[in-house]
Amino acid sequence: xxxxxxxLETIHMIQDQNLDIRTITMxxxxxxxxxxxxxxSCEKVYQKVTRCARDLVKTGEALEMEYxxxxxxxxxxxxxxxxxxxxxxxxxxxxxxxxxxxxxxVGVNFIGGFSALVHKGFAAGDEALINAIPExxxxxxxxxSSVNIGSTKTGINLDxxxxxxxxxRRCAEITADNNCFAAAKLVVFCNAPEDNPFxxxxxxxxxxxxxxxxxxxxxxxVVRAALAAAPDDLDITGVAELIKKTAFKITxxxxxxxxxxxxxxxxxxxxxxxxxxxTPAVGDSVxxxxxxxxxxxxxxxxxxxxxxxxxxxxxxxxxxxxxxxxGLSGAFIPVSEDAGMIDAxxxxxxxxxxxxxxxxxxxxxxxxxxxxxxxxxxxxAAIIADEAAIGMVNSKxxxxxxxxxxxxxxxxxxxxxxxxxxxxxxxxNTFSPARFINRGGRIPAPLQSLKN
Amino acid sequence: xxxxxxxxxxxxxGILSKVANQCAESNxxxxxxxxxxxxxxxxxxxxxDISEVNCEMSELVYQMNRLGEESGLSIHVMHEDVFNSMHxx
Numbered sequence: 001x002x003x004x005x006x007x008l009e010t011i012h013m014i015q016d017q018n019l020d021i022r023t024i025t026m027x028x029x030x031x032x033x034x035x036x037x038x039x040x041s042c043e044k045v046y047q048k049v050t051r052c053a054r055d056l057v058k059t060g061e062a063l064e065m066e067y068x069x070x071x072x073x074x075x076x077x078x079x080x081x082x083x084x085x086x087x088x089x090x091x092x093x094x095x096x097x098x099x100x101x102x103x104x105x106v107g108v109n110f111i112g113g114f115s116a117l118v119h120k121g122f123a124a125g126d127e128a129l130i131n132a133i134p135e136x137x138x139x140x141x142x143x144x145s146s147v148n149i150g151s152t153k154t155g156i157n158l159d160x161x162x163x164x165x166x167x168x169r170r171c172a173e174i175t176a177d178n179n180c181f182a183a184a185k186l187v188v189f190c191n192a193p194e195d196n197p198f199x200x201x202x203x204x205x206x207x208x209x210x211x212x213x214x215x216x217x218x219x220x221x222v223v224r225a226a227l228a229a230a231p232d233d234l235d236i237t238g239v240a241e242l243i244k245k246t247a248f249k250i251t252x253x254x255x256x257x258x259x260x261x262x263x264x265x266x267x268x269x270x271x272x273x274x275x276x277x278x279t280p281a282v283g284d285s286v287x288x289x290x291x292x293x294x295x296x297x298x299x300x301x302x303x304x305x306x307x308x309x310x311x312x313x314x315x316x317x318x319x320x321x322x323x324x325x326x327g328l329s330g331a332f333i334p335v336s337e338d339a340g341m342i343d344a345x346x347x348x349x350x351x352x353x354x355x356x357x358x359x360x361x362x363x364x365x366x367x368x369x370x371x372x373x374x375x376x377x378x379x380x381a382a383i384i385a386d387e388a389a390i391g392m393v394n395s396k397x398x399x400x401x402x403x404x405x406x407x408x409x410x411x412x413x414x415x416x417x418x419x420x421x422x423x424x425x426x427x428x429n430t431f432s433p434a435r436f437i438n439r440g441g442r443i444p445a446p447l448q449s450l451k452n
Numbered sequence: 453x454x455x456x457x458x459x460x461x462x463x464x465x466g467i468l469s470k471v472a473n474q475c476a477e478s479n480x481x482x483x484x485x486x487x488x489x490x491x492x493x494x495x496x497x498x499x500x501d502i503s504e505v506n507c508e509m510s511e512l513v514y515q516m517n518r519l520g521e522e523s524g525l526s527i528h529v530m531h532e533d534v535f536n537s538m539h540x541x
Contacts, residue, residue, distance in 0.1 A: 002456060002532070004486055006539040007497050011458055011528055065510035068530030249538045256537040 017221035018284040019250065020070040021257050022277050023109075024060050025197035027204035027212040027270065028052045030079040030113075038090035042098035045084070049076060049102035049111070052211050052267075057107040059264050063257055071257065072218075072279075072419075076103065077202035078113035086125030096136035096143045103142035112202035114145040117192070120154040120442070130163055134170040137182035144200035150190035150388040152395045156443040161388065164188045165381025165437065169404055172373070176406040183403040184368065184420055188384050190391035190398045195271050196327040201364075201399060212270040213262040214327060217254035218277040221284045222246055223310075227292040239293060240313045247274065247317030255322045273327030274318035275363060276310070278338035280421035286310075286331050287340025287350075298340055299350030307331065308361035328397055330363025336416060336423030337368050345424045352383075352426050360390050365399035370414040370425040373406040380404065382433035385443075393446050453503045454483065454532040457516065461525030463494035471498070471527070474519055479506045494525070499532070 013019040033044035053076050060074040078099065085092045096114050103111040114136055116126040133145050147164055150156035168188070172180035187201040194205020197214035204212075226246045227239065234242070254272040262269035278286045287298035293306045311331045319325050333355065335341045344350035352369065359365045365387050371380075384400045391398030405414045405425050415422040459471055468487070475482055481501040488495050505512055513529045520527030 002497075002499070002535045003539065004497055007456055007458060007535055008495075010530075010535055010538055011460075015526075062510065065513050066531050067534050068513070068528055069534060252537045253534065256533055260533075 013219070013222045014069060017219070017225045018279070018281055019219045019222045019253070020072050021215060021254060022218035023073040023075050023197050023216045024056070024071055024257070024261050025075040025077055025202055025214045025216065026053050026056050026267065027077045027195065027208055027214060029204055029208060029210045030084060031206070034084050034087040036088060038088040038094055041084055041088040042094050045095060046098045046102045049078065049099065050105050053106045053108065055265060059261055063261060067257065069253060069257060073109040075197065075199060075202065076106075076108050076111045077197070077204045078111065079204050079206065080115040080117055081113060082116035082125045082129040083206070084125070085129050086123060092125070092129045092132040093136045093139065096132070096140050099143050100140040108142065110144050110199045111142050112144040112146065112199050113204060114143050115147060115203040117148045118157055118160045119148050119151045121157060122160070130160075130167060133167050133186060134174050134182060137171055137185050138174050144185045144202065146187040146189055146192065146201045146203060148189040148192040149384065150392050150443070152191060152392050153445055153449045155445040156190065156385060156388045156392055158385065158437070158443060159440045161385050162381050162437050162440065164384055165377040165379075168380050168402065169377045172404040172406050179414055179416055180403050180406055181416060184401065184416055186401065188400045190388035191396060193327055193397055197273050198275065198277065198328060200401065208270070209268055211267045213258060213265065213267050214270040214273065215254045215258035215261070216273040216275060216277065216327065217250050218275070218279070219250040220276045220278045220286045220289055222250060223276065224283070224285070224289045224292050227289065236309065240309055243310060243313035244317035247314040248321045251318035251321035269324070271324045271326030272318070272322040274315055274322070274325055274329040275327070276314055276331040278332060278334065279419055280337055280339055280342075282339055285338045285340035286333055287338050287344055291340065297347065297349035298344040299354045303354065304357050304361055307333070307358050311362040328363045332364060332367060333358055333362060334368035335426070336370065336414070336421040337419060338421070342421065342423050345426055352428060356386060356390070359387065359398055360394060364397055365391070365401070367399065367401050368403070368420065368423065369401070370403045370405045370423050371428045372410050372425055373404055373408050375404050375428050375430065376432070376434070378432065378434040378437045379428060379430055381437045383428070385437070389443070393448060395448055453501070455500050455502045455529050456532055456535055457498040457500055458528045459494065459496040459520070459525055461494055461523070463489050463492045467494055467523065467525065468496065470519060470523060471496070474515055475500055478512050478515065479504055480512065
């Protein structure tokens with residue numbers, strides 16, 4: 001017989017502590033859809049996505065019912081569209097519209113992969129795709145976009161960084177009447193993983209199989225509850241142990257659902273992404289874990305150390321629980337999607353500078369941060385360059401997803417709704433980095449890249 | 453294939469009977485029952501065999517949830533594998 005306290009613990013985690021599978025993401029390769037003719041290429045994309053993902057949502061819902069574990073999102077990631085645009089030429093927005101149609105047809109929550117990988121330079125299709133991002137995100141609801149502008153192996157493409165500063169601004173400007181929402185669906189990466197199931201940065205890398213199932217788990221609430229129930233005098237080693245044990249349990253759930261989904265869909269199982277992904281729901285916050293560890297307010301001194309411990313313990317616990325770990329795998333610190341972060345930013349405990357320091361020790365980067373609407377494109381580009389530098393030097397993934405709140409100032413609020421949440425507009429240092437950004441060229445790869 | 457059924461709520465007459473009846477209706481065989489009442493909080497964990505149920509698993513889950521709502525109890529049915537994978541190596 002199964003142990004009573006184990007059963008009650010699991011029920012409690014799901015009922016009261018927001019344990020869930022954040023996403024089942026099906027990665028689909030579109031390389032075989034490339035065609036010299038744009039409309040034919042788009043049609044092939046639509047056909048392949050709807051064929052592969054036909055049963056994705058239905059299977060997800062059946063698993064949710066049978067196993068009693070909520071599966072919040074069903075998503076699709078595809079081959080970076082820039083690769084298809086290279087073959088077909090023409091307006092890449094057409095691909096976004098085809099992806100949108102396919103996403104609506106199969107009923108998924110998001111489809112990611114309107115992406116380009118330009119960490120070393122621009123190939124055919126890349127520049128056209130990047131320039132089409134604002135229009136593509138404005139005209140679609142489910143399509144997410146990402147651009148990789150740097151890596152440890154290649155350095156940082158400063159031309160691409162400059163371009164992305166403008167693109168992020170443009171995204172916000174053309175959706176100013178809709179809370180600048182397009183910018184929330186665009187991520188700029190350094191060291192982007194090819195098997196990430198989380199949006200907005202998911203895309204299906206060129207080295208991946210034709211079709212694959214990746215799973216992202218979530219469970220900040222469970223970790224926090226475990227810490228809250230621990231004795232007050234538990235030393236920090238004990239705290240790390242406790243987080244490890246909890247992360248193990250959370251990940252096992254992800255592994256179970258992932259393997260079962262892959263079996264039922266007849267698609268190989270890829271990875272479990274060991275990320276602690278918060279939601280705006282009360283009790284599902286990474287900031288609250290930091291506070292539970294003993295920092296009065298997230299962002300206070302000690303936050304970076306506590307987060308480093310949390311991030312490391314989650315990986316150590318999770319890695320044994322899964323046969324294959326990948327994606328971003330770390331604690332997320334998106335501001336608008338985390339009730340504790342929102343509070344901390346509102347009361348002034350948390351600044352962008354502190355968040356930047358935090359991204360050096362956790363996944364993934366400056367995420368879902370609303371910035372003043374008058375922030376110049378060069379400043380946004382420089383924020384991207386700073387973040388990418390942290391990723392490049394530390395051989396880790398970093399990303400920037402900032403939302404310039406057009407027409408609004410620091411201290412006001414921006415409301416997205418749903419999983420995207422809402423957040424205060426944070427103050428940005430506006431001393432001009434224009435000369436640096438406009439130099440262009442490429443920041444050479446660091447010494448860390450020479451491992452052979 | 454087995455599932456774990458948990459019932460938690462304020463104790464009153466006939467809980468076990470209602471749940472057992474619903475199991476019988478769905479042709480789910482009850483294998484094991486653990487039940488305690490702490491003060492007036494009723495807590496029961498049942499292991500049921502669902503390999504020969506006469507409806508979809510999702511239908512059984514739905515029926516049990518409905519029964520829970522009608523009786524003011526929190527009833528969950530979850531696949532045994534969830535607990536096995538979470539708590540055993």
